[in-house]
Amino acid sequence: MSQPKSTTALLLSLRAHMQKLKEPLSAYIVPSADAHASEYLAECDKRRAFISGFTGSAGTAIVTQNHACMWTDGRYYLQASEEMDSNWKLMKEGVPSTPSQGTWLSTSLPSGSTVGVDPNLISYNRWLPLREQLESAGHKLIPVETNLIDLVWDNKPSAPLNPVLPLPLMYTGLKIGDKLKAVREKMREKNASIVVLTFLDEIAWFLNLRGSDIEFNPVFFSYVIIKENSFTVFMDPKQYTPTVEEHLKEEVGNEKFVIKNYDTIKEVLKENMEGLAGKVWVSNQANYSIFSVIPKKSIIDENTPVQLFKAIKNPVERQGMRNAHIKDGVALCSYFSWLEKNVSSETITEISGANKLEAFRAEQNDYVGPSFDTISSVGPHGAIIHYKPTSHSDIQIKTNCIYLCDSGGQYKDGTTDVTRTMHFGTPTEYERECFTRVLKGQINLGTSVFPTKIKGNCLDAFARKFLWDVGLDYAHGTGHGIGSYLNVHEGPMEVSWRTTKDDPGLEAGMFISNEPGFYEDGKFGIRIEDIVEIVVATPPHNFNNRGYLTFDTITLAPIQTKMIRVDMLTEKELGHLNRYHKKCRDILGPILEQQGKTDVKEWLWKETEPLVAS
Template sequence: MVKKDGLWKLTQLRALMKNVQPSGWSLIRKKGIQALIVTGEDAHQSEYSTERDQRRCFISGFRGSYGTVVILHDAALLWTDGRYYQQAMSELDPPEAWTLMREGLLDTPTITAWLAANLPSKSVVGADANLISFTEWTRLQNSLIDAGHDLIPLSENLVDKVWGDDQPAPTANIVLPQLLRYSGRSAGDKVKACRNAMQENGTTILVVTALDAIAYLLNWRGSDIPFNPVFFAYVILTLKDVHIFIDRSRLSQEALEQLKNEGVDPIFHAYEDIHVYMKSFVQSCSFEKDKMWISNKSSFALHPDVATIQKHTDITPISVMKSIKNATEIIGMKAAHVRDSVALVKYFAWLEDKIKNTNELITEISGATRLEQFRQEQAYFVGLSFTTISSVGPHGAVIHYAPTAETDVPITDKELYLCDSGAQYHDGTTDVTRTLHFGEPTSFERECFTRVFKGQCRLSTMIFPLKTKGNYLDTLARESLWGVGLDYLHGTGHGVGSYLNVHEEPIGISWKPHPDDPGLQSGMFLSNEPGYYEDGKFGVRLENVELVVPAKTPYNHKNRGFLTFETMTLVPIQTSLLDVSMLSDKEIEYLNNYHVKCLEVLKPLLRGPENIQALKWLEKQTLPISRPNCNLAR
C-alpha cells in the first residue's frame, strides 16, 4: 500500500499542476501552472471549516485556523501569523519540504511579492476561485499581473483530486429554530430592514453568502461546522421574494414553522443550484433598472455570474445588524456570561484543590474535559465555542495550542497554566482566558502578567467617541508591554456573536486595520485579550468579553456621543500573580471593584454544600489588594 504522507501528497499535487490545461486564457501558451494557492476556507469564506474543507491542513499538516499555502514545483510555503508560528513549525509535514513565512514580521514578504521575485517570467498561478474572496482574489491578481504573471481560476480543485476517496463527506446536519425569546427580533423584521438598506443603496437584489449572516437573518441555527451554530446555505433577497438555497430535507418542521410565523415565506432551491440560478436570474435583469448587492467578501467564483449587471460590493447590511445586539440579545449574553463564569470558578477551584491537596494527576486534556463538564451543568448549554486551549508552561507560548494525546502534560504548581475557553448557549456565546500559577512564579512571569493586566485594564476603562474604529484602540492594550520592549503578535479583540460565531466580523481591535469596521457602537460585544509569550517557556493572556455602552462624560463635544466598555466576564484575576507595586491607584481600584462585582453576582449562584469549594475559592480570589503599607478595605 502506498504511504500517503506529506511528501507523497506534494508529489501527487505537483504532477497534477504540470497537467492543468486551462482554457480561454490568452496568456497561457502551454499546459501547466507554475504555482498553486491553497487556503483553508470553504465556499462561504468561513474562518473555521469542516473536515472536508480543510485542504490547507491536508496538504501541509498545519491545523491552524489561519494561513495560506503556496506550492511551486520546487518549493512549498505557508504564510501564517504570530498566533501559529510555533504550531506550524511542529506540524508542517514533512518539515524539510516546507518554508514557514512569518506573516507580520518586517522581513517577511507578502505572497505576491515573494511570487514576483521567485517565479519564472510569465508564470501562471492557479487557485480554486470558490475558496477565495473577491477582495483577496482581485488583490492577488492585480499584483501578479503587475509582476508579469497571471492568476487563473481552476475548473477543479487539485487538492481534492489528491485527497480522493479519503476526503470526508459534506456535513448536512439538522437545522433548528433560534426562538424569538433569544433572538429578540423576527426574521421578517430583519428581512424588512435589509430591503430598506437595499433601497437606500439603489439595489434590487441582495446575495448573502456568510453562514453566520444567514443563520442570523433567518433565526435558524445548525451544526455543520464544529463549534459554530451555522449551516450550509445561500440566501438571495429581492424586494419581493426570499430565496433560500439548501437541502430542504435538513430543515426541521419547527424551523419551517417559525420562519413562516415570523413573516417569511421563502422560495427554496437546491444548495448546488446557486450558480445556475444566479446566471439565469441575472439574464432576466435590466442593466438600467437592477443592481445587485454582493459583498466583496463573498467568493470570487460568484462574481462572474453577475458580470452583466451593476454591482454594489459593500459588506451586507446583516454584518452590522448582527454586530449591534438588541435588548433581548444583550440580556441573553449577560446571563450566558454569568453562568459561564460560574463554571470557570468551579473549575479553577477544583483544579487548585487537586494540585495543592491531592496526588491525583490532572493533565491539560483531563482538565479541559472537567471544565466542559462544569459548563454542561449550566442552563441552555449547547457546546463549546472552540477547542479549549489548556496549556502548561511552554505550551502556553503556542497561542492557539490544543493538547493532544502526544503533547498532553500534567498541570502542576511549577509552571504557568493558560486556559482559553468558551461555550455556546442558546442565549449567548462566551470566550474567556485566565492565566494562573499554583506555586511561585518567577519575577519575570509576574512582571509579564502584571503588564498584560495593565493593558487589559487600560482598554476596558477607555472612553472614546462613537464609531471609533477598533484599530485605533489597539495600542492601549500594548502600551505597558511596549514600554519595556515586549509585544504580542495577535489582535487584541474580536467581535463575539450571540449564539453565533465566537469570532464575529466585521469589528475587531487589532494592530491590523479591519477594512469593513463600521466603528464601535453601543450594543457591540468584543473580546479584550492582551498577552505575552516567551517561546519555549510560558504564555500569559487575560481575556474578558466587553459590551460597548454609552459613557457618562461631563461634556459631549459637538454631540458626537462617547462610549466605553462594560465587562461581561466575571472570573477573578489571580492577584497572587500580580506585582502590585507596578499598579497605579486607578488600576488597583478597577481590579477591586471588578472583584466586588464578581463576588456579588456569583455568590448567590454558589449556594449549597456542593458549591462550598467554589465559593471559598471565589471569596479568597476576590479579596481586595493594596499597596504595601496601605489598607484598602472592600
Template sequence: MSTHEARLQALREQLKRDRLDGFVVPISDEHMSEYVGDYAQRLAWLTGFQGSAGSAVVLPEEAAIFVDGRYTLQVREQVDGNHWQYVGVPQTSVAQWLGEHASEGARIGYDAWLHTRAWAEQASAALARKGATLVPVDTNPVDAVWPDRPEPSTARLVVQPQELTGKGAGEKRQEIADWLHAHKADAVILSALDSIAWTFNIRGKDVSRTPVALAYAVVHGDATADLYVAPEKMAEDVAQHLGNAVRVHDRAAFARDFAALAGKTVVVDPERAVAAIFAGLDRAGADAVALREPTVLAKAIKNQVEIAGQRAAQARDGAALSRFLHWISVEAPKGGLTELSASDRLEAFRKETGKLEDLSFDTISGAGPNGAVVHYRVSEETNRPIETDSLYLVDSGAQYRDGTTDVTRTVAIGMPTAEMRDRFTRVLKGHIALAMAVFPQGTRGGQLDTLARQYLWAAGLDYAHGTGHGVGSFLGVHEGPQRIAMSAGGQAGTDEPLRAGMILSNEPGYYKTGEYGIRIENLVLVEDRDVPGAEKPMLGFETLTFAPIERRLIDVTMLSPAERQWVDSYHAKVLAVVGPQLDGEPKAWLEAQCAPL
C-alpha cells in the same frame, strides 16, 4: 516518505495533469468562513497545519506556507520545514511571494470559490509582472488527490426563537429591503453563514464550534428571499418558521440560478463573497455592486434581548469556569494533571450547566512553554503535564442558545517567579486601561489598542495578536466588523467605529517563547456613557465576563490606586454574580479569591 510528503507529491502530479505550474491552498470554504467544515480542511490535510488561518502555495520545485504572528511557533511544530518554507504575513503576502517565485509564463491555479475577488485581482497583477497568469480551476486539484475527503454535514437546521433573537426574521428581511431601496438595488446575496443564520433566525451544526448551516441566500427588494440549502437539512418546523415569503432551493442550484438575476442590480459583499459569485453574476448579465451587506452591522449591534441573553450566558459560564479554577487549584499541586485532562474537566463543568450546545472554539489549554503558543491546540502528541512552579493558560468559550462566551485566565501552579508576576501585572494594567476607557462616538478600535499595550511597551515588550475581536449571539466567537488591534498592515475592522451594543473581547497578553504565556480576557459591551460636562456623545465598556483573576500573579505595588479599585470592584461583581451559583468549598475559595487586594 511521510504522509504529508506523499500528499504534496500527489498534488504536484495532479497539477501536471491539469497543466498547472502551481496552486494556492487557503483555509477557506465557499462562504469565506473563519472556521470551516471538515470537508474544506484542505490545508490541514495537505500540510498538517492545524491553525485556523493560513494559506499555502505549491510550485513544481518549492512550496510555502503563510501564517501570521499567532502561528509562528505552531507552524514550525506541525509542518515539515524540509518541504515547506515558512512565510510570515502581513510582512509578505501570497500574491507578493507568487510574483517573486513563479516562473515566467507559469499558469498558477486557484479555486474561485475559496478566494475573494480582491485577492484574485491582487495575485493576477503580481503574476502579470512576471509574465505569469492566475487561472481559475473547474475542479479543485486537492480534492482530486484527497481519497477519503469528508462529505459536507447533513445536520438539520434549527429555529432560533424570537425570545432569544429579539427580532423576527420577517422584520429583518424588511429592514434589508428598505436598505436595498435606499441603495437603489434589487437584491443582495448573503453568502456568509453567520449572516444567513442571523437573517433567517436559524442555526445549524455544519461547522465545528459555530452554530451555522451551509447555505446561500438572496434577499430581494420586496422582502422575499431565496434560501439555498441541502433538502435533507430542512424540517417541517423550520419550513413553517421561514414561511411563504422564503423560497427554499437545493444549495447546488445557487450558481445556476444567477440567470434569474439578469439585468438586476445585485449587492455583493466583497469581503464576504468569493470571486466565483462575482464572476457568475457577470456572466449572467447582472450588475454586481460591491458593498458591505446590511446584516454585518445590524448583527454586530446587539439589541436588548440579545444583551440580556449574553448576560445570562456569561453568568452561567462564569460559574462553570470558577468551579474549574477552584478544581485546578486543588488538583494541580498534587501532580498528574495534563493539558488534555484539564480541558476535558473544564468542558465537563460547562456540560453540567445543562445548557451547553458546543464549545465556541477548541480550548487553548497551554502548560508552561505551550502557553507561549498563542493559538495552541493541544493534541495527544503535544499534551504536556501541568507542572509545579509554572504558568497554565486556558482560553476557552461556550456556545449557549442565549449567548457565546470567550474567556482566558492564566493560573499560577506553585510559586510564580518575580518576572512572571511583573509580566502578568503589566498585562493586567493594560486590560484595566482598556476596560476603563471612555471615548467619543466615532472612535475606532485601532485607536484604543495602544491602551492595552502601553505598560508592556514601557518594558520593551509586546504581543503579536489583536487586543479585541467582536463576538456573536449564539454565532461566531469571532464576529466583525469591529476589532481592537494595531492598524498597521491593513487589518480588517481596526478602522470600524465602535457603537453601543457591540460586544468585543479585551485580551492583552505576553508570551515568552519556550517558557510561558500570559493572557487575561474578558468580554465587554460598548455602552453609552454619561460624562458630566461632555461636549459630545461618549462611550465606554461594560465588562460582561465574571471569573476571578489570579491574585498570586498580581504585584500590587505596580498598581495605581485606581487600578487596585478596579480589581476590587471587579472581584466584588464576580462574587455577586457567581457566588450564589456555588456552595461549599468552591464558594469559600471564590470568596477568598475575590477579597479586596
C-alpha cells in the same frame, strides 16, 4: 509532540495534476477557507491542513514545482514549524522582512507563469489585488474550478448534513420578517435590487436557525438571496425539514420565500442578472466564484446590512449575552477552585482539565457545547498562542509553572470566550511583572472612553503600552467581535494593530473581546481575556455631539491576585480591579449558594480579597 506529517508523495501528486491541466500551472494557491470564508471548517474543507500538515485556523499554502510555502501569522508560527515537514517553508506574516504572497509569486516564478486557485475558496477582495499584482509582473491568475487537493485526497470526508433547528424568539429577540424590513430599508438607500448572504453565521442569524455542520459553530451550509419582494434560501433538501418550513412560514409573515438546492446558487444568481434594474450587494469577502456572475458595474462590495445588524445586538440578545456569561462564570469558578484544590494530589493533565471544565459548563442551563477547542496549556505550551492539547502533547498541570486556559461555551442565549492565566505554586518575579504589564494594558483598554464609530484599530495601542514600555509585545490582535449563540469570532469590527478596511467603527450594543497577552517561546504564555459590551459613556466633554462610548466587562471570573505585582498598579487600576472582583462576588455568590457550591464560593471570596496599595 507527534512527528510532522510526511507530505512528499502528496506534493508530487499535486504537482503532477498542476501540469495536467489544459493551462498548466506554475503555482497553485491553497487557502484556508471554505466557500463561505469560514474560520473554522468542516472536515471535508480542511484542504490546506491535508496537504501541509499544519492544522491552525489561519494560513495560505502556495505550491510551485520547486517550493511549498506556508504563510501564517504570529498566533501560529510555533505550531506551524512543529507540524510541517522539511518540504515546507514557513513565511511569517506580520514580520517586515516577509514578502506578501503576491510579491513572492511575482518575483519567484518564471516569466509568463500561470497561477491557479479554486474560485470558491478565495475572496473577491483578495482575488482583485492579487490578479492585478501578478498581471503587472507578467503572470496570470486563473480560476481552477476542480479543486486539485480533492484529486489527491483519498478517503476525503463527505460534507456534513446535520439537523437544522429553529432558535425561539425568546433568544433571538426579532422575527425574520422584522429583520427583512430592516434589510430592505438599507437596500432602498443603496439602490440595491439584490442582497446575497454568503457567510454562514449571518444566514443563521437572519433566519433564526442554528445547525452544527461546523464543529463549535452553530451554523449550516447555505446561501440566501434577498430581493425586493421575496427571498431564496439555498440549502440541502435533507436539512429542510417540516420543522424548519413551519418556523420560516411563522416568522416571515406575508413575505414570500423559496427554497432551492444549495448547489444551485451560482446558476440562480446568474438568472437574476438578466434585466437587473438595481445593484447587487454582497460582501467583498464573499468568494470570487459568486462575484464572477455579477456585472462589475452592478456590484456593491461592502459589508451587507445583515453583518452590521448582527454585530449590534438587540436588547434580547444583549441580556442573553450577559446571562450566558453569568452561567459561564459559575462554571469557571467551579473549575479553577477544583483545579487549585486537586492539582497537587491528583494527576490532572491539559486534556483531563479541559474535560472537567466542559463538565462544569454542562451543568448550566441552555448549554450546547464548547465555542472552540479549549486552549489548556501548561508552561511552554502556553507560548503556542492557539495551542490544542493532543494525546501526543498532553502533559500534567503542575504547581511549578504557569497554566493558561482559554475556553468558551455556546449557550442558547449567548456565546462566551474567556482566558485566565494562573500559577498554583510560586511564580517568579519576572512572570509576575509580565502578568502585571498585560493586566495594566487590559485595564487601560477596558476603562477607555472613546468617540462612537471610532475604528478598533485606534484603541489597540492602549492594551500594548505597558509591554511596549519595556520592549515587549504580542503577535495577535487585541479584540474580536463575538456572536450571540453564533461564531466565537465575529466581524466586521475588531481591535488590532492591523488596519481593517471593513471595520464599520464601534457602536453601543456590540460585544468584543479584550485580550492582551505576552508569550516567551519555550517558557510560558500569559493572556487575560474578557468579553466587554460597548455601552454609552458620559464623559465631561462631548466633542461636536459625536457621542462617547466605553466598555462594560461581562465576563465574570477572578484575576489571580498572586500573579499581580501590586506595586506596579496605580490607585485607579487597583480601584478598577477591586470593583470588578466585588462585581464577581455580588453576581456569582448568590448563584453559587443556590447551586450548593459553598466550597466554590469560599474560593471565590479568597480570590477576590480587595488589594491594597503596597
